[in-house]
Amino acid sequence: MPAVAEPELEPGAEAQLETQLEAQFEATIGRKDRIEPRDWMPEAYRRTLVRQVAQHAHSEIIGMQPEGAWIGRAPSLRRKAILLAKVQDEAGHGLYLYSAAETLGVSRQELTEMLISGRQKYSSIFNYPTLSYADMGTIGWLVDGAAICNQVPLCRTSFGPYGRAMIRICKEESFHQRQGYELLMTMMRGTDEQRAMVQESVDRFWWPSLMMFGPPDDESPNTARSMAWGVKTHTNDELRQRFVDMTVPQAKALGVTLPDPGLVWNEERGAHDFGQPDWDEFWEVVKGNGPCNAQRVAHRKKAWDDGAWVREAALAFAAGDCRDTSGDTSGDTSGETSNETRTV
Amino acid sequence: MTGQVRGEWPLYEVFVRGKRGLNHVHVGSLHAPDDQLALRHARDVYTRRNEGVSIWVVRSSAITASSPDEKDPLFAPSGDKVYRHPTFYDIPADVPHM
Numbered sequence: 001m002p003a004v005a006e007p008e009l010e011p012g013a014e015a016q017l018e019t020q021l022e023a024q025f026e027a028t029i030g031r032k033d034r035i036e037p038r039d040w041m042p043e044a045y046r047r048t049l050v051r052q053v054a055q056h057a058h059s060e061i062i063g064m065q066p067e068g069a070w071i072g073r074a075p076s077l078r079r080k081a082i083l084l085a086k087v088q089d090e091a092g093h094g095l096y097l098y099s100a101a102e103t104l105g106v107s108r109q110e111l112t113e114m115l116i117s118g119r120q121k122y123s124s125i126f127n128y129p130t131l132s133y134a135d136m137g138t139i140g141w142l143v144d145g146a147a148i149c150n151q152v153p154l155c156r157t158s159f160g161p162y163g164r165a166m167i168r169i170c171k172e173e174s175f176h177q178r179q180g181y182e183l184l185m186t187m188m189r190g191t192d193e194q195r196a197m198v199q200e201s202v203d204r205f206w207w208p209s210l211m212m213f214g215p216p217d218d219e220s221p222n223t224a225r226s227m228a229w230g231v232k233t234h235t236n237d238e239l240r241q242r243f244v245d246m247t248v249p250q251a252k253a254l255g256v257t258l259p260d261p262g263l264v265w266n267e268e269r270g271a272h273d274f275g276q277p278d279w280d281e282f283w284e285v286v287k288g289n290g291p292c293n294a295q296r297v298a299h300r301k302k303a304w305d306d307g308a309w310v311r312e313a314a315l316a317f318a319a320g321d322c323r324d325t326s327g328d329t330s331g332d333t334s335g336e337t338s339n340e341t342r343t344v
Numbered sequence: 345m346t347g348q349v350r351g352e353w354p355l356y357e358v359f360v361r362g363k364r365g366l367n368h369v370h371v372g373s374l375h376a377p378d379d380q381l382a383l384r385h386a387r388d389v390y391t392r393r394n395e396g397v398s399i400w401v402v403r404s405s406a407i408t409a410s411s412p413d414e415k416d417p418l419f420a421p422s423g424d425k426v427y428r429h430p431t432f433y434d435i436p437a438d439v440p441h442m
Contacts, residue, residue: 038412088392095389099373107349108375165372172393314377315353 034160037103057097058122066130100161127290134201140180142209158230207277213240355404356382360396
C-alpha cells in the first residue's frame, strides 16, 4: 500500500521486518492511538475494514431507496423538505464512508461494482419494504435509533478515517431520529386510523431493527478479533441490549406497544429481558432472499448504468474535448450528476 | 494513495474554513471530473449545515506527504530542543506578566 518502493531484502530479513512492523502496529492499537492510511497494517486488518466500511457505505446508499420512495407522497411541503434533506444526508454519509474505504487502497468503482454484483452486503434492514407513510417515522425512530447505537462507539474505532467519518455522521443522525419520532407523535395525536398505522408500522420494524446489530455474539466469529483491533468496541448483544433499554421508555411516551410479549424489566440485571428475533429470517435476508433484495440492487444498478454517460461526458468536458467557452455550463452538469443518486 | 482507476473521476481533498478567523481544515475527499465540480460537490457533501464559509479543493495527486516510515528521523530535530518551549525557563513566581 505505501507508495514507497520496497528495498530488496533477504528472505529472513523480510520476515524480521514484518514482525517489527506488526509490533509497532500492535503498540499503536495498545495505546488506543489511531491507525492512519499510510501506516503499515496487517492484511487481515485492512480486509476487515474494507469489508465493514464498504458494507456501511452501501447501507447508506441503499438506505436512500425505502425513504426516497415517499418524498413525492409526503403529506406536506414541510414533510417533503424534511424527507428530502434526510435522504440527501444518507447520500452524504455514503460518500464520507466510501472516501474512508478508499484510503485503504480500494477504488470507488470497485466498491460500487461489488455492491451491484452482490459480493459486498449492506444492512439487511433495507430489504424490508416501506408500506405506509408511518414507516417514515418508524425508520427515523427505530432504524436510525439502532444505527446511532451502533455508530456512536465507532467514532472511537482504531482506523482514523473511519472514526472521522462516523463523527460527521453521528452529528447529523440525531436529526434523523428526532424527525421520525416527531412524525410518529404527530400521527399518535391524530385519528384512530393514524394511531393504528403507527402501531402496524412499529410491529413490522421492531424485529428487523433488533437484527441490525448482527447475529448473537456466539454466532459472530469475527467479533473477538475486531474488538482486539479496536475496530469494534462493543459486542452485538451489548449494543442490542442498550438499544432495547433506550427504546422502551420512548415507546411508552409515544403510546405504542413493542411487539414482544417477553419484553420485561429485569430488576436484578438492571436491564430489560427481551425475545430473540427470527434468526433464520435474518440469514435468509442476508443471503439475498428478503422481500426487496433484488429490487434494491436492481435500482442501484440502473442508476449506475443510466449515469454512465454523465460520468463520461463530465470527464470528456474536463479533458477539454468539448469545452464551450461561450458560457458557464457547470451548473447544468452538476444537476445531471445528482441524478446518479436520485431515488424515486 | 491509490492511482486513478481508468474512467473514474479523479480524487480531490477538501478543506473547509469553518468561520472567519479560522484556518481551512481537511474534512475529507471526493471524486469530481474537474476543479469547478469538485467545489460544487464539496459544498453538497461537506457543508449542508453551514459548516463553512470557504472551501478549498485540491487534487489528491498534487499533495506531497511525508513518509510514515521516515517519521522518526524527519521530526527528530525538534525532539531534543526543549529550550524552544517557555516552560524550559525558571522564572520566580512573583515576577508579574511572564
